[in-house]
Amino acid sequence: MPQITLTDLAHDLWTESFAISAADLGLPTDQGWSISKRTLRGGRREGVDLIRLHNGQLSIDILPTRGMGIWRGQFRGDRLGWSSPVVDGPVHPSQVNLAGLGGFGWLDGFDELLARCGLEHNGPPIQEGPFAHGLHGRIQNIPAHSVSIQICDTPPYELIVEGQVDEARLFGLRMRMKTRYRTVPGSNRLSIRDEFVNLGDRPARLAALYHWNLGPPYLEQGSRFVAAIRSVVPQTPRAAEGVGRFDTFGAPEPGFAEQVYLMELIGHGTEGSTPTMLRSASGDKAVVLRFATSQLPCFTLWKNTMGPGEGYVTGLEPATNYPNPRTFERRHGRFVELAPGETHVAELTLEILDHPQAIASVEAEVEALQARVSPTVLDSPQEPHAPGP
């Protein structure tokens, strides 16, 4: 299995540009896959490394410079992602001042399909004793120190991109994230496996949230969120206003104030593997995100159907905890405690559907899971999921 190291700072290795395809390896060329790496130039994207992982049908732009996040993707001509007001991204972390705007500087770089939040903190800005934490934490704005690719030389010739990002400093967290993206040529699927390793000598707390963001064509008036739900809690009074229709989406609405719903989902078996889906109004297109509630027990749905110039988008956010103030989450014991050397694993699969049958099949899977439990939908923010009124 050929492995190519693109970045390895421990050995002072970094690759400016790189490209590979099946023909280069003497592998079957029928799927037309390719992996390429280049460094973007100019403006706020100057110096951002971008890896395009294209399996022939599904193309994903991975950003080693932005914590191995996913800028955007494409599946058979459909855009995966959203139209952020940030139009000149991907923005280099050196141009994102996390302490800026009173701790909201993270928003200056927010334009991704997948932005990870964490790892010391993943909620709103907060001051704790002498320390200040900015919105959604730091991991998305830390460049990877190690990046490599692999191409399996036996069918189905799986394509792999791996990276490592450290959130570490003296007197602080020392957490390593090892992430691995995998896809099979010609498939509609991307698998993600993240290992979070406590490299410190003392127990440490992990807060990880996967901020998946989608706009049209998956988000539109009448789109629906589909999942097997145990409970739904509105995070704020504003979210409570819309709790009766929490799983359907409206048209773009200038000035729409975001609504956030905190959920517990129902999964299969002890691992709790569960599908969540955003499907178009007509049910012809959908994005499915699968993960295990044993790894990511807290799910947040972010409805932000603002006008098209402001960011018409919804977020599907599986996580270790809810994006509440850090002190609140700690009080409810939702961070993952890791002993020295211990690892927490999170696995997710992104699947893109463009046939009504496939979408109906996921809906049937959800119905079967839901059959066991009637969802509890609270009509106001309440502990333990959300700070009370």
Next chain:
Amino acid sequence: MPQITLTDLAHDLWTESFAISAADLGLPTDQGWSISKRTLRGGRREGVDLIRLHNGQLSIDILPTRGMGIWRGQFRGDRLGWSSPVVDGPVHPSQVNLAGLGGFGWLDGFDELLARCGLEHNGPPIQEGPFAHGLHGRIQNIPAHSVSIQICDTPPYELIVEGQVDEARLFGLRMRMKTRYRTVPGSNRLSIRDEFVNLGDRPARLAALYHWNLGPPYLEQGSRFVAAIRSVVPQTPRAAEGVGRFDTFGAPEPGFAEQVYLMELIGHGTEGSTPTMLRSASGDKAVVLRFATSQLPCFTLWKNTMGPGEGYVTGLEPATNYPNPRTFERRHGRFVELAPGETHVAELTLEILDHPQAIASVEAEVEALQARVSPTVLDSPQEPHAPGP
């Protein structure tokens, strides 16, 4: 009209270096004009793009990386600009921490002839609810996402540099500045036209201030500020101390505490086009800045005649509003309200004079405008122009 695109991030286009002159286009070479672009290297200027627009007599260094500001210029051997304590600029925005120093980090990069202040905010640091705004806002530290040049192929063969800078983020302002610099080969004039477009879906407020900064040879003991003035208000008690001689300048004085005067000017006709001038003591050199009070109704004169090692400089600052605390300016309704898609235009002309007759002619123009109105000079800070004592 040949147009060359140097940066266009939407199409992932960026040009490392570029140069063009009349001979390259088969145009008349008698004026010796040239336009060149390069990327500065090393220290705090690493990665700063610089465009030199040289019309043969007047040379202007434009900084796409610093919000299309003007680093400095030269006119027939005379320096346009000032000696900032920042001697290793132009400083890359990634080296300017706007949240640093308690919100005064902007000063770390301040060494320009023209620094724009705004667009969400252009005053002193302020905390407003959960948001913090640093000194003079962000626009000067946002790299342009689009830069191009044009050379008119018919007389007088005008030279044009254009750029676009977005101040935009989710949940925030989405304002685009389209700026255009124009000059005619061999002339003593630079024209600036900025369009500020609200790309958001809701009404937005614009705060734009043009911080033009000049030192010797235009600033010296006995230099004078010349303009047709309706009113002058000292911004602070310190400024009030010097209000009797607000329009004359002293020699460099170590430890001089800045004095700021807020003015309304008198312009021609309904547009209110008006000249402002800084002229040397003997009246042999001057810089004239023309603009329209209908576009930029608020003028601020910044007197900062500190020692030569600290920054002996004065600022001529036409603006949409005064550089007061944001809350104060909003209360007085001085920000420009822009509907979705609406544009505010600001046009300015910089003219360099080196003949007493030309200077006398501007003085006569000012006198004629002033003849209609006697200036009101307040002797203390007062509303509505300045927060009271």
Next chain:
Amino acid sequence: MPQITLTDLAHDLWTESFAISAADLGLPTDQGWSISKRTLRGGRREGVDLIRLHNGQLSIDILPTRGMGIWRGQFRGDRLGWSSPVVDGPVHPSQVNLAGLGGFGWLDGFDELLARCGLEHNGPPIQEGPFAHGLHGRIQNIPAHSVSIQICDTPPYELIVEGQVDEARLFGLRMRMKTRYRTVPGSNRLSIRDEFVNLGDRPARLAALYHWNLGPPYLEQGSRFVAAIRSVVPQTPRAAEGVGRFDTFGAPEPGFAEQVYLMELIGHGTEGSTPTMLRSASGDKAVVLRFATSQLPCFTLWKNTMGPGEGYVTGLEPATNYPNPRTFERRHGRFVELAPGETHVAELTLEILDHPQAIASVEAEVEALQARVSPTVLDSPQEPHAPGP
């Protein structure tokens, strides 16, 4: 004496890479010295200039981009430095948010053998009126604007690396640091001479601290700190707990809370030249740091024998003052007052010993100095050295 300029921003000169050795100059090649400069690429080190000054026995990695600090060194196979949790350094200043983490962002880049603290401030984060100062000040995160090397063409063919770093802004300090590193081919010694020049027009205060950081093989269980001591004051109650064994070091201890001791040392003659030494348990290896108490009157010992994953390290920190809150240090008059144009010089020598005799000889030198004075060891934090309880 050949002098090569690597960076001179005033003349827009910067050198991407460079290497020189004795053979290049026709000098004796028996010591195998070399000086090389390159720019690191990738991750958080992207764009960091590194100069390796290798005298054949002693190798030192100087970081012009990080305020001319020393990343790490090597002496005959022994590492000079420590294992910071920051494993992907040296970190570019654009990736260090000094305003981040509530003023503790400096720690994100802290992995050096020598990190200078200062120059306006070198203590803990503090808000003073409208201004905020982050941990340990800014100088270590300001790139040099001037860098050059010299090789003496007469025996002993001394090798010199020089750099200039300005901490300067409008309305603020305007201090220039001119630093010079010198070493003789084949020697075990590095000399440092820093000149701090007040380029402003008014008196200014200088705060400079040399944060020398060492781990194994010099730091280990049973290592000792050796110096001629007039007084020792624990900085905090926590430090007071260990004051009885302030000069010996324990094994790595996960969760060990740092202990800081503030000292006055005894020097030779009126200049007060004095050796300080960290020696291994068996006395076979040591690092000696010599400086003059007339130049650097305040010495701080930082004991941070945390676990190996957190940063097992000790700091030897000669300074103009103690790393206490800025207001406290000013009240006790410990900053250096510099008139306009005035210079403060600090000279240090780093010497690496790997023979017991050499180490015993330094111990004898210390004993002789100490013979004149019995050290005062206070058992609690007390003024004037430390804020009281």
